[in-house]
Amino acid sequence: MVDGLKSNFPKKLLLASPRGFCAGVKRAIDTLNQLVKTHPGQTIYCYHQIVHNTHVVAEFEEKGVKFVNSIDEVPKGSIIVFSSHGVSPLVRLKAEDRRLTTIDATCPYVIKTHLEVKKYASEGDKIIYIGKPQHDEAVGTTGEALESTVIVQTPEEVESLEISPTEKVALVTQTTLSYDETEDLRKAMRKKFPQLIEPLKSDICMATQNRQNGVKELVKKEAELVIVLGSANSSNSNKLKKVAENMGAKAVLIDDISELDLNLLEGISCVGLTAGASLPEQLITEAITWFKEHGTKTVEEVVTAKKSFVSSPPVKIT
Ligand code: SF4
Structure with a gap:
């Protein structure tokens, strides 16, 4: 004993x-591993933790990868990987300004939610995003259309939204939230916005x-x-x-x-x-x-x- x-x-x-x-995590890790292998002796930068795991991050740090929280930290002309959680267009623009070579390891499920936000915003809809405001994924996805998007985490927050029920409102969800938790929010939204536009399939991967x-x-x-x-x-x-x-x-x-x-x-x-x-x-x-x-x-x-x-x-x- x-x-x-x-x-x-x-x-x-x-x-x-x-x-x-x-699959998304494996793809991101394989991508970064491949870069490390093909660029020996060169520092590879990664915007945010490649995946949210301390062991994985520490292992890459040992291999010389530098994780940054701001594009300003990356020397001009370097290689930068965007993590599995995705980035906002503003980050892409900053990377372009610094003439960085960008490798995008964003998970395809996260890319799907970026495309949804872009589509709804281009059609003039208000977007309600269920997610954690500070999470890398939420920051990146809502960054596609900041002025059209509002983030909520509770049914009470849905209740207090100052959006007219007659407005066109679309729902997008962070991929990694609990289905049960989002179901409560969905119910609150359907009640408040009878014409709510929901994705054909849930965004939860x-x-x-x-x-x-x-x-x-x-x-x-x-x-x-x-x-x-x-x-x-x-x-x-x-x-x-x-x-x-x-x-x-x-x-x-x-x-x-x-x-x-x-x-x-x-x-x-x-x-x-x-x-x-x-x-x-x-x-x-x-x-x-x-x-x-x-x-x-x-x-x-x-x-x-x-x-x-x-x-x-x-x-x-x-
Ligand atoms: S969205 Fe799903 S598949 Fe993609 S990285 Fe997150 S948990 Fe993995």
């Missing part, structure tokens, strides 16, 4: 599948939705504690934790298994394990090994959807 744990170590570990890397469904299944299969591996600034990882809590389980979000507070395992016989979309599989393997080495007898995979990386080759670098 692990030192400090008074009762028995959890007997069972349930692994959510799919978990970890999504399937990778996000599948991982959330996986967490629900872990709890249904009696995981009393759900461990989410991921970083604190990862929106989809935070949502996985919230989904588990909403299902009545205990949940914790940690960067890797070494951060686990052992007190959380006290009295727990079945643990669920999942990972945010930007977490490398190696860290999941380490967590599984840790549980096995400490006495967990049964490790069971709970598959709720197929994981697929189809149609996500790295960005072509010329």
